[in-house]
Amino acid sequence: xxxxxxxxxxxxxxxxxxxxxxxxxxxxxxxxxxxxxxxxxxxxxxxxxxxxxxxxxxxxxxxxxxxxxxxxxxxxxxxxxxxxxxxxxxxxxxxxxxxxxxxxxxxxxxxxxxxxxxxxxxxxxxxxxxxxxxxxxxxxxxxxxxxxxxxxxxxxxxxxxxxxxxxxxxxxxxxxxxxxxxxxxxxxxxxxxxxxxxxxxxxxxxxxxxxxxxxxxxxxxxxxxxxxxxxxxxxxxxxxxxxxxxxxxxxxxxxxxxxxxxxxxxxxxxxxxxxxxxxxxxxxxxxxxxxxxxxxxxxxxxxxxxxxxxxxxxxxxxxxxxxxxxxxxxxxxxxxxxxxxxxxxxxxxxxxxxxxxxxxxxxxxxxxxxxxxxxxxxxxxxxxxxxxxxxxxxxxxxxxxxxxxxx
Amino acid sequence: xxxxxxxxxxxxxxxxxxxxxxxxxxxxxxxxxxxxxxxxxxxxxxxxxxxxxxxxxxxxxxxxxxxxxxxxxxxxxxxxxxxxxxxxxxxxxxxxxxxxxxxxxxxxxxxxxxxxxxxxxxxxxxxxxxxxxxxxxxxxxxxxxxxxxxxxxxxxxxxxxxxxxxxxxxxxxxxxxxxxxxxxxxxxxxxxxxxxxxxxxxxxxxxxxxxxxxxxxxxxxxxx
Numbered sequence: 190x191x192x193x194x195x196x197x198x199x200x201x202x203x204x205x206x207x208x209x210x211x212x213x214x215x216x217x218x219x220x221x222x223x224x225x226x227x228x229x230x231x232x233x234x235x236x237x238x239x240x241x242x243x244x245x246x247x248x249x250x251x252x253x254x255x256x257x258x259x260x261x262x263x264x265x266x267x268x269x270x271x272x273x274x275x276x277x278x279x280x281x282x283x284x285x286x287x288x289x290x291x292x293x294x295x296x297x298x299x300x301x302x303x304x305x306x307x308x309x310x311x312x313x314x315x316x317x318x319x320x321x322x323x324x325x326x327x328x329x330x331x332x333x334x335x336x337x338x339x340x341x342x343x344x345x346x347x348x349x350x351x352x353x354x355x356x357x358x359x360x361x362x363x364x365x366x367x368x369x370x371x372x373x374x375x376x377x378x379x380x381x382x383x384x385x386x387x388x389x390x391x392x393x394x395x396x397x398x399x400x401x402x403x404x405x406x407x408x409x410x411x412x413x414x415x416x417x418x419x420x421x422x423x424x425x426x427x428x429x430x431x432x433x434x435x436x437x438x439x440x441x442x443x444x445x446x447x448x449x450x451x452x453x454x455x456x457x458x459x460x461x462x463x464x465x466x467x468x469x470x471x472x473x474x475x476x477x478x479x480x481x482x483x484x485x486x487x488x489x490x491x492x493x494x495x496x497x498x499x500x501x502x503x504x505x506x507x508x509x510x511x512x513x514x515x516x517x518x519x520x521x522x523x524x525x526x527x528x529x530x531x532x533x534x535x536x537x538x539x540x541x542x543x544x545x546x547x548x549x550x551x552x553x554x555x556x557x558x559x560x561x562x563x564x565x566x567x568x569x570x571x572x573x574x575x576x577x578x579x580x581x582x583x584x585x586x587x588x589x590x591x592x593x594x595x596x
Numbered sequence: 597x598x599x600x601x602x603x604x605x606x607x608x609x610x611x612x613x614x615x616x617x618x619x620x621x622x623x624x625x626x627x628x629x630x631x632x633x634x635x636x637x638x639x640x641x642x643x644x645x646x647x648x649x650x651x652x653x654x655x656x657x658x659x660x661x662x663x664x665x666x667x668x669x670x671x672x673x674x675x676x677x678x679x680x681x682x683x684x685x686x687x688x689x690x691x692x693x694x695x696x697x698x699x700x701x702x703x704x705x706x707x708x709x710x711x712x713x714x715x716x717x718x719x720x721x722x723x724x725x726x727x728x729x730x731x732x733x734x735x736x737x738x739x740x741x742x743x744x745x746x747x748x749x750x751x752x753x754x755x756x757x758x759x760x761x762x763x764x765x766x767x768x769x770x771x772x773x774x775x776x777x778x779x780x781x782x783x784x785x786x787x788x789x790x791x792x793x794x795x796x797x798x799x800x801x802x803x804x805x806x807x808x809x810x811x812x813x814x815x816x817x818x819x820x
Contacts, residue, residue, distance in 0.1 A: 191702070195694075195702070202693035202735070203693065485689075488676040489676045489683060490707060491677040594646070
């Protein structure tokens with residue numbers, strides 16, 4: 190394996206820690222790998238945070254009905270005993286007109302069963318003030334509604350349901366339901382936090398005139414059970430009017446955008462590595478030109494063309510391997526101290542609580558995926574190796590006599 | 597008489613000036629060199645001495661004629677590697693990243709031979725002959741031109757060649773250093789009974805070889 194040894198000597202000559210070309214090439218690769226590692230890990234962190242949030246808001250599976258589900262208790266019993274289902278809670282949802290003084294809003298109303306809801310949705314973790322167990326005594330509003338309706342805990346809201354419109358058609362007047370605000374909640378999910386009202390199942394059933402009917406069920410699955418396969422099983426057993434959706438299906442478009450965003454970031458940042466590999470290629474090419482007579486001598490001593498090509502491919506292999514390793518180490522290092530770095534940077538330009546105000550989190554989420562590391566590493570390695578192909582071919586196909594005569 | 601090592605007969609080489617014009621560089625060249633014999637080729641710059649030397653080693657093609665080395669025809673295809681033939685060039689072409697000893701060993705490694713104690717002994721013996729033993733672990737860039745050329749000479753002898761083709765090996769050296777280097781080269785050739793063909797501008801060196809020829813107007817004329 191003289192090619193391997195000589196390649197190492199070309200990069201790290203005896204008595205030196207490496208040439209300028211060696212370290213600049215390694216730095217280029219390391220920088221590209223580091224940036225990719227950081228961005229992908231943060232994107233994974235966002236993904237994971239958003240996925241958890243989506244599950245907390247919807248439950249792992251949501252069963253929606255095209256009409257009102259009248260026999261709620263029976264369906265609850267059926268679903269609770271369905272293989273793979275761990276907990277079930279019913280819900281009613283819709284729009285209502287909410288008035289407080291001169292302020293009017295049309296929030297999304299969610300009625301939940303306070304006895305079972307905590308087994309599926311961690312509402313307690315969303316409560317900023319009030320007690321979720323008192324849900325039958327009033328309503329919870331989001332921070333957004335607090336601002337738009339100019340209300341606070343203890344104020345009373347007038348709630349008009351769609352039944353009021355039906356009553357107007359009959360020349361009747363249906364008085365609004367007056368409910369006190371008993372708490373404020375915040376999920377961290379802007380779409381919900383802007384305009385949502387949470388009340389008990391009975392309150393919303395009464396407002397919508399549903400008697401004991403519900404609009405659907407949220408449920409969680411037992412550990413180790415695939416959500417998708419349980420959805421399929423449920424849909425096979427449920428009547429046509431009911432359909433089970435996994436949390437991924439409910440926000441499929443949004444999740445697709447997240448995936449697309451990650452793929453685009455990867456694609457754009459891959460150009461950093463491409464540029465680094467171009468520098469490897471040009472460095473190796475100048476090395477071929479500089480060492481053209483040495484290459485001719487190697488051929489005279491019996492080196493085969495493939496061995497000459499291997500000499501340059503080995504160099505790219507070493508450069509990319511060291512660059513990848515240093516890139517991963519640098520990336521993991523930066524990610525480890527990310528919050529300190531972010532606070533330093535935002536502290537210089539933005540107010541102290543910028544992250545919290547803008548993104549609803551104070552710490553940058555990170556999730557490490559070995560698949561991403563493998564993808565970045567292998568892709569960088571392959572690109573670097575491809576970068577060496579042209580110099581390697583030029584070296585291996587150079588004519589010995591012409592090389593020896595070249596000045 | 598010793599057995600002929602290399603026989604080149606009726607060698608002719610044309611060079612293309614342009615797409616349509618060709619001129620004859622040399623023609624009907626006949627060279628015969630036996631084991632342990634030495635030969636020098638002199639001539640003006642551009643007379644085709646180096647091209648002839650490269651052709652004899654299989655690095656350059658010829659338009660007609662035959663070259664036979666160790667009873668094997670070598671002129672029908674370009675073959676940079678002919679076992680038994682080594683080269684010394686005007687420029688040393690050392691691998692700057694390797695130390696002196698490693699530079700001597702690199703042809704052995706490239707040929708896929710194991711660097712055993714026999715090879716190491718040979719390398720140290722050559723370094724000693726060339727007065728380079730104390731520089732064994734130094735990089736070539738720390739040495740003078742004469743010392744570097746001596747490394748190149750040592751490297752040429754590492755594979756125990758039967759014929760050395762030396763293309764103006766003293767071209768980059770001053771007169772005194774040239775003399776010392778050439779004397780060392782001649783003495784090692786004598787010691788190992790290695791034949792050589794020396795291309796040089798220096799007639800004094802040429803006169804010390806067994807056969808001295810001049811390449812003039814495309815013809816090789818025997819002077820000694």
